[in-house]
Amino acid sequence: AQSVTQPDIHITVSEGASLELRCNYSYGATPYLFWYVQSPGQGLQLLLKYFSGDTLVQGIKGFEAEFKRSQSSFNLRKPSVHWSDAAEYFCAVIGGTSYGKLTFGQGTILTVHP
């Protein structure tokens, strides 16, 4: 069975600083990988996804993520954080033909200081 680990429970950055959120997964083959964002009291919005091909994927709101098979990682990055990026971020994986069932990491809460 697949699993996802987000090592950082809470990250604080200053507005304008760069951001990297870590995600490690466990799965025997190449999984489908996702990053979702959740604003307080809201549902989940898809930021980006990786299915195959180019290992650097671009998403919405200026986010990108890089799939590194050798490190079993799919870290999320943004070069310059805006105050509106404060939210909780979830990395998720679908392993093979599992009927689209998502396995989520524990989430990382991002706080942005002005």
Next chain:
Amino acid sequence: NAGVTQTPKFRVLKTGQSMTLLCAQDMNHEYMYWYRQDPGMGLRLIHYSVGEGTTAKGEVPDGYNVSRLKKQNFLLGLESAAPSQTSVYFCASTRTVENTEAFFGQGTRLTVV
């Protein structure tokens, strides 16, 4: 285009009461899911359905039942609510396994006292 709609958005139950959460999607998606979200644990799959009339257990199915009588609706039932079921519940849907982007509802915040 409403996407995925959950009702109700908030509910308070007493221990032992029952209730049903409704999820409706208007995207003609085959697969539907119920997740629960608890602090520090991410989202965990309760039950899912791969088509009308089918249901299957997820990671944390105990204490819940589901039904998918119509393709667009997926119901989650709590027969006898317990405080451990206090959580935020999310419904999601996807088209097929080849198109695995999931669309989520806004969530239902349930408190069992």
